[in-house]
Amino acid sequence: MNTSQSLEEKKQDLSLKLFVVLAKSYRSVMEQVEKDIQSRGLNLTDFAVLELLYHKGEQPLQKIGEKILLSSGSITYVVNKLERKGYLKRKPNTHDKRVTFAVIEPKGYELLSRIFPGHWDKIKQLMTVLDENEKEVAIDILKKLGKKEQ
Template sequence: MNEQELYKEKKQDPSLKLFVVMSKAQRTISDLVKDDIQRYELNPTEFGVLELLYHQGPQPLQKIGEKILLASGSITYVVDKLEKKKYLERVPCPNDRRITFASITDKGRELLHSIFPDHWKRIESILGGLTDEEKRQAINLLKKLGKYADAQQE
């Protein structure tokens, strides 16, 4: 098989095409969401931590990273920044001195309460190219693909 035939075969491969299309879509969507978050003088990681605490309550610092897909070394930096802005506070665990919780403050709760509705609308607008049924189908297909890919790591 010559180089041109190999290129044509690769170009028609649905796995490669799906990877490229998913990567481009994810990058564009992420950039648009990031731009929206930055309007509130937060970066996506700070927003993710606040959103987690807002919706799920106080969390052990050690668990935040795995819940929002952030390296554990970065958690301290992000928590320090949010604590300096008075959006969250560290709360020692009464039963285990090794554990410290991050808890959203009233100021952080008010911030998220005021910005989340507009942020949600922006996400709906960004993803408005699909119907609700197509979104559900995409969710199911991407979950299936993710689980399969995850099993490849074992």
């Protein structure tokens, strides 16, 4: 008996189909979100860093990379750029000299306060294709999928 699937069987496999649909959906939504953020004068990475600080307060630089999935070199570049623009500042940890925090500055807070409501509206508009029940089901399913151990 041949254990390898034919190309047609692979096309019919629901796991593969789910993966493709999920990837295409994610790409489509993220392209629209990125376009919205760019229309507000930021790129996706700059926005992600500022949004994290805006909502969660000061963060160690090392944790920012983990939370928004960026390498330490990329975080340094982004933080340097945002610091030059006056949107955030570095703050040394008085208890541990190895740790530096990023802190949102008033200029960065004002920027996010101005653009976040419109950005939030854009996300809500993108999600109008689902009713409230479908959103809850999708959240539960995607959480379950995201927690699946390898």
